[in-house]
Amino acid sequence: MSPTLATARIQNPREVYGRTLVELGRADPRVVVLEGDLGKSTMTCYFEETFPERFFEMGIGEANMTSFAAGLALTGKIPFTNSFAVFAAGRAYDQIRMGVCVPKLNVKIVGSSAGLSDFGDGSSHQTVDDVAIMRVLPHMTVLVPADAIEVRKMVYAAVAHPGPVYIRITRNDLPDVTREHEPFVIGRPGLIRDGSDVVIFAMGQMVSEAVRAADALAAEGSGARVVNVSTLKPVDEAALIALARGFRGIVTAEEHSLIGGLASVVTWAFRNEHIPVRCVGIEDRWGQSAHSYAELQQEYGLTAGHVAAQARAVLND
Amino acid sequence: MSPTLATARIQNPREVYGRTLVELGRADPRVVVLEGDLGKSTMTCYFEETFPERFFEMGIGEANMTSFAAGLALTGKIPFTNSFAVFAAGRAYDQIRMGVCVPKLNVKIVGSSAGLSDFGDGSSHQTVDDVAIMRVLPHMTVLVPADAIEVRKMVYAAVAHPGPVYIRITRNDLPDVTREHEPFVIGRPGLIRDGSDVVIFAMGQMVSEAVRAADALAAEGSGARVVNVSTLKPVDEAALIALARGFRGIVTAEEHSLIGGLASVVTWAFRNEHIPVRCVGIEDRWGQSAHSYAELQQEYGLTAGHVAAQARAVLND
Amino acid sequence: MRRTRDPAELARIARLIRAHIVRMVGIDQKGHLGGSCSAADIVTALYFYQLRFDAARPDWPGRGRFLLSKGHSALAQYACLAECGFFPKRELLKVKTLGALLQGHPEVDRTPGIEANTGSLGQGISMACGMAAGLRLDARDSRVYCIVGDGETCEGQVWEASHAASFYELDNLLVFLDHNGLMTNGKLTDRYNTGPYPEKWRAFGWHVLEIDGHDPGAIVGALDTAAGLKGRPTMVVAHTVKGKGVSFAEHRPEFHNGTLNRAQYQQALRELGADPDAPFDETPLCALPEFALPGGAAATTGGAA
Amino acid sequence: MRRTRDPAELARIARLIRAHIVRMVGIDQKGHLGGSCSAADIVTALYFYQLRFDAARPDWPGRGRFLLSKGHSALAQYACLAECGFFPKRELLKVKTLGALLQGHPEVDRTPGIEANTGSLGQGISMACGMAAGLRLDARDSRVYCIVGDGETCEGQVWEASHAASFYELDNLLVFLDHNGLMTNGKLTDRYNTGPYPEKWRAFGWHVLEIDGHDPGAIVGALDTAAGLKGRPTMVVAHTVKGKGVSFAEHRPEFHNGTLNRAQYQQALRELGADPDAPFDETPLCALPEFALPGGAAATTGGAA
Numbered sequence A, B: 001m002s003p004t005l006a007t008a009r010i011q012n013p014r015e016v017y018g019r020t021l022v023e024l025g026r027a028d029p030r031v032v033v034l035e036g037d038l039g040k041s042t043m044t045c046y047f048e049e050t051f052p053e054r055f056f057e058m059g060i061g062e063a064n065m066t067s068f069a070a071g072l073a074l075t076g077k078i079p080f081t082n083s084f085a086v087f088a089a090g091r092a093y094d095q096i097r098m099g100v101c102v103p104k105l106n107v108k109i110v111g112s113s114a115g116l117s118d119f120g121d122g123s124s125h126q127t128v129d130d131v132a133i134m135r136v137l138p139h140m141t142v143l144v145p146a147d148a149i150e151v152r153k154m155v156y157a158a159v160a161h162p163g164p165v166y167i168r169i170t171r172n173d174l175p176d177v178t179r180e181h182e183p184f185v186i187g188r189p190g191l192i193r194d195g196s197d198v199v200i201f202a203m204g205q206m207v208s209e210a211v212r213a214a215d216a217l218a219a220e221g222s223g224a225r226v227v228n229v230s231t232l233k234p235v236d237e238a239a240l241i242a243l244a245r246g247f248r249g250i251v252t253a254e255e256h257s258l259i260g261g262l263a264s265v266v267t268w269a270f271r272n273e274h275i276p277v278r279c280v281g282i283e284d285r286w287g288q289s290a291h292s293y294a295e296l297q298q299e300y301g302l303t304a305g306h307v308a309a310q311a312r313a314v315l316n317d
Numbered sequence C, D: 001m002r003r004t005r006d007p008a009e010l011a012r013i014a015r016l017i018r019a020h021i022v023r024m025v026g027i028d029q030k031g032h033l034g035g036s037c038s039a040a041d042i043v044t045a046l047y048f049y050q051l052r053f054d055a056a057r058p059d060w061p062g063r064g065r066f067l068l069s070k071g072h073s074a075l076a077q078y079a080c081l082a083e084c085g086f087f088p089k090r091e092l093l094k095v096k097t098l099g100a101l102l103q104g105h106p107e108v109d110r111t112p113g114i115e116a117n118t119g120s121l122g123q124g125i126s127m128a129c130g131m132a133a134g135l136r137l138d139a140r141d142s143r144v145y146c147i148v149g150d151g152e153t154c155e156g157q158v159w160e161a162s163h164a165a166s167f168y169e170l171d172n173l174l175v176f177l178d179h180n181g182l183m184t185n186g187k188l189t190d191r192y193n194t195g196p197y198p199e200k201w202r203a204f205g206w207h208v209l210e211i212d213g214h215d216p217g218a219i220v221g222a223l224d225t226a227a228g229l230k231g232r233p234t235m236v237v238a239h240t241v242k243g244k245g246v247s248f249a250e251h252r253p254e255f256h257n258g259t260l261n262r263a264q265y266q267q268a269l270r271e272l273g274a275d276p277d278a279p280f281d282e283t284p285l286c287a288l289p290e291f292a293l294p295g296g297a298a299a300t301t302g303g304a305a
Ligand SMILES: Cc1ncc(C[n+]2csc(CCOP(=O)(O)OP(=O)(O)O)c2C)c(N)n1
Pocket: B036, B037, B038, B060, B087, B091, C034, C035, C036, C038, C070, C072, C119, C120, C121, C122, C148, C149, C150, C151, C152, C153, C178, C180, C182, C183, C184, C242, C256
């Protein structure tokens, strides 16, 4: 039940994303890919090489890319739009909203280099807000993979799911924390590691930090259950509540603003549950440049240490 | 303490907005106004008539309007951008985010015909999401007036406040529910009507519905305190908690998605308070056309009756 | 359905369409009269001359696609769809009411014959490009038709789409510019000039035609000409009059999304040759003998694509 | 600071600026080498010939404004700002580190001499228009200079801004198009063509000049010419080479936001006439006698606006 991160395989989620698109391109001729001039970062370059006729370079025009994808969906295709998350979601917000989400079109939006993972480029290339703005859209499904294993399953799930899907992908390498053989089901939270004192609901990159935090807490005699909340919409509130039943407190952990992301999902789901909750996330601040991702994790309070500290605090609440 | 809505003056918020812009234009030469081809709806037409040289018709280009306003702010102006809320906020989301909010520029964004108030035009012209997407932006101030009295004060407050402000304005006439002589202070919730059993936190148009609900509840012997939460960001969480202390339950009421608006603000603020809460708002659906606003209020569960029903329910929780 | 290229017949149908627009605007309610009337002749020519469709199977994959990028002119399209038999004509009278088939702006999942959700300006032309690309991927000969507003050209997305269409050589795409010179709040040349249009689209790599957008012969001619233009998309700059056909609304921005009082409503109908007091005729044109195809041939014949 | 219009001197300074760009890109880290180098001659001419500023008072209202709409080329601007004395040169070596004055993309509230936050492509040119309008409202003679990328012209907002600038007759606005033919992932003509540029901006109502963007004489000439062009904004289509000055990076998309290994780093510096082993010279050009103004005259003199 407890993955040891020390020995876990490390994979790059966007690399796996790019390879999975090719698999799906082979399996389903309806899959088409649109790119906003970042194909060597988003890794749609593999799809372009393999299926040039189903690949559309859309230049640096995220709005048009998105509505163009809507048009492709209206002819029965399953288009994936690609750019950095900040642009894929935010620059094309109205196009996603009006053209895709209102009519529930089959467009998949993939936000790459999400969160703070484009550490060098600073505030303009970092997303603290993408989950929030995608979550408020009726008909949207919002997925945040915890590792590359989940990326692959999610891309399959997105193709199988009729309707708009947003997938948030980090630039960072990530250790495998989910299990290859377990199916991914949209909406279902995943138990990663068990414990009986505090439950840590974590999203994306923070799932592995939560596992590390749980290791530290275990050494101190506190049991932390780590739950991977990789579907941010739709949320199975009953499942979350069931997973926290009998626990003394909840910690949430996300590499996203505390407004509108996982902390919102959980505090909303538990609004009438009366169980103490503490939240780890970005405190209503913009991103900034740094020499490494680790520096930003420290600066924004997004390490295993921060998660463990909140777990200790909530156990004392 | 209890306004009687039956005899309250009715005013049109956008009319008052337009007049106030002219007052401010007179008082402060830095005030400039940008319009996205809807000046006779947003009522910036008054400013245009009075100060043509400080009025900029920007055509139907909300992105450029917003960044152009950022440029004006960078030369010391206090620009107001204007369009329907759906476009002012959503079509220019990235421009507001990157160009205005990251550097905390002095740009005021006014979203007109907000919520479902453009009832005939349907989903493409109705905003269920604007408060959510504006709230996730660091440095942003988000204001939702309960009546025209508050509109005027907010426009003054926006000019006095250095930094980005979003103001959400309905197309509907509204009865005066706030008091002319009481100052508006950004962040401060306003006590509209008192009671001691349940507290209703309401936003915008729903404040008057909440007052009507409180009247109905009073007739049944239940006391409802109505609080106008007209600043959705920054939120004075301690003030909200103090206003609910000793109450048996909370109801929130907003003409906005339950995701990301007032319900999020309140459930977040009360996350460790353990007081029952029920929320009235739009349940993750898009808007649609109707013959009247009242029909949509009914359809989306946004009447005084719906508020009163949730109050009764929370008192039984 | 039978096709006609007779200018007089198309003009007669367009008058009927405009009368429906007036009915849908109604009395003392807001409605997009101006832009619906300026586009009415083009929309009419598309449905009654050009477009290949099967009203009984609105999602027939072989159909031509038509979408209004200027979605606020939906009334013109709704009227044509009703007369072509996509849904009962009485739906026109329920437009914009709660639960109606016909929403304030086009909605693809609600209304048979509507191809996309438009209403947020600038998006529809991008969708049209995506459709054209999708049809080509499937090696379909269907064409995509789209109308953009001149005010709409303020939206940068129109130019993004124009780059895409020309780069991908979407010669199965034909766009009309409804060049009525007005946006919501006045004259484009006064308030925010986005012309000259032919030069712009030529520089963006399109074929450009210029016509009188109220001359059915010219519209049909442009459709025929465009069918032969290869290698690039075609833009037809159509000179139009906002509010066309309703004398007091012509050239008047007040009627962009304006209100008719009872007298205006009645006058408008009369000017369009309709009797305001007559009961609403529920029989669609497609049910008339002169529009039914002889010998029960499939409704999908006729029409260029 | 003293101004120079001597092409040889400007070329010499531009080499120095490029060497700083290489230093900021560093070894085994990502950095926007290509677009910074393609814009280096233009940025150099702006700071050392054209722009009116006071490095000690970066917010002096009488200054000319320069902003990079293609914000990812900030390294070129940072280097010039440092050499002009806006901040200590050693800040260049801390670029993109936590808490640094110099962020990955320009930030107005962080960095003296930076005029706006750019990095999300397409927005800067709109901001430049707004600044030009604001300066005109205040009856200032300051001018606004801006650089857009050719890939950036995919963004519709560039064309929205182009409409605004021409409609408002912003003749105090001068924009350079850094036409290096490449975007992130390859050649524009192959991957997503947005040319031809002069035709487009002429159709959008701009004055258009065309120059070799690496010829300081031509850049200075365009600046002089543009100063006399009235009634409309001016676009200078500058033909450039991405990665210019670093032989192995020229015309190569890999170095758009690429990585230099140690050998490449050293070679690049050497090609630019810099000794990779020499200690970093912390003295800015503005402190050298030949760049200081004679007799301590205010730094704000010189420069066109
Ligand atoms: C993105 C967006 N901004 C604003 C509006 C509001 N709006 C609806 S129609 C219109 C004017 C359109 O003018 P034009 O394109 O010339 O249409 P026409 O004259 O044919 O009616 C405006 C501003 C909108 N629908 N979408």
